[in-house]
Amino acid sequence: MLAAVATFALAPAADASAAAAVTAKAVDLAPADTAQALRIVLGLTVLAILPALLVCVTSFLRIVIVLSMLRQAIGMPETPPNPVLIGLALFFTLFTMAPVLETLNAQAFQPFMDGTIGMEAAYGRGMEPLRSFMTRQTREQDLALMIELSKAKVPQAIEEVSNVQLIPAFMLSELRAAFQIGILLFLPFLLIDLVVSSILMALGMMMMPPTTIALPLKVLVFVLVDGWALVLKALVGSFH
Template sequence: MAILPAATLAQTVQERAPAATARPAAPRAGAPAGIVDRASTDTAQAVRVVLGLTVLALLPALLVCVTSFLRIIIVLSMLRHAIGMPETPPNPVLIGLALFLTLFTMSPVLHKVNQDAFQPFMDGAIGMQPAYTSASQPLREFMVRQTREQDLALMVELSKAKPPQSMEEISNVQLIPAFMLSELRAAFQIGFVIFLPFLLIDLIVSSVLMALGMMMMPPTTVALPLKILMFILVDGWALVLKALVGSFH
């Protein structure tokens, strides 16, 4: 092998030196920025999923406290007792019917909550506090329309709070029980009206049996078929459901 002169060897080393320095530097230790951003996005999405599951867990309580379900299920239960059949229709049937009637009456409110609060929050467009404010506003408007001033004043008095100057100053802690109290009152008023014709049938049957000397025969044995027949002839279920849905402002 031929030995290169010293001058030629030095020139070759100088020519190769820039190529060595031009090599890219090795990446530093640590996670890249893209991975960090992806991790924070996944964490935020997980928090939204947990909050969504929490809302679903609280859905039965919210259904009873802030929707029309309370009035509807009470009236249907009182109707069942007024007819004289405490177990017919069964509870799952009444609850299912009450859920669909609640969906019909609350559909504008639920659509607004989903459009303004739930979907933007799940998409990450708004935070938790704006989503809560946007969701509570249509529900508050619905509850205010159904709540009596006397019930609202009672809850403000029981909470020992300063009398509010406007509806915006009334907290949900005061508005929700006042709404439930008004719903109970409205449900019992409708139930009382439903009880009257069935009570009239019971009185007539009892008087007829007494006049015929059939005092040992239970009046319900004769009154129950008559109640069912009258309820069918007047299309009672349609009348009750129509009155229930129309009772909401």
């Protein structure tokens, strides 16, 4: 009888201890669950804005424009098709951005995934290599233009330039560089068009379109000089 009474008296205490243990475990797990949820949200956000980031802060913009202008200069606006050019531009973007991506991964992404730094610290560390890359490719005139348009105070150092000013200045510089390279690509093909047109005019063959003869000649010359390798090698070497 006494044993039964003792058991009945100790039961509430045991239940309370168990409930307290469960509550303590839930409290311990709450920060970990919250951090994991934040990582998932951040990952989904990065995936959503990845195309915009690819165009705005990497070398993709210059590469894809130069390849598109090369296709137009040859005279085949649909060959190679867009998926081929975009895929080629993606791989060469990866090649040119490899040192930046490695630094970003080591300084920001891996420490954030390990939980050793917070989101703000990861963002600051991750922007450092990207800003360094964009600064090297950006002209001072384009940066000054963005500062003037934003009506902001003139910075005394590059660290004082905000991303809102640096990113569009970088894109303007990339557009300028891409068009400069594109002009150089157009010149030899334009020369072939002029020579073919002059020969046809001299022969009195005015009814024959010059592109009928010029297009195969341009493709032949481009293949003989290994044009794709020369263009892509020069394009990757244009980044400093």
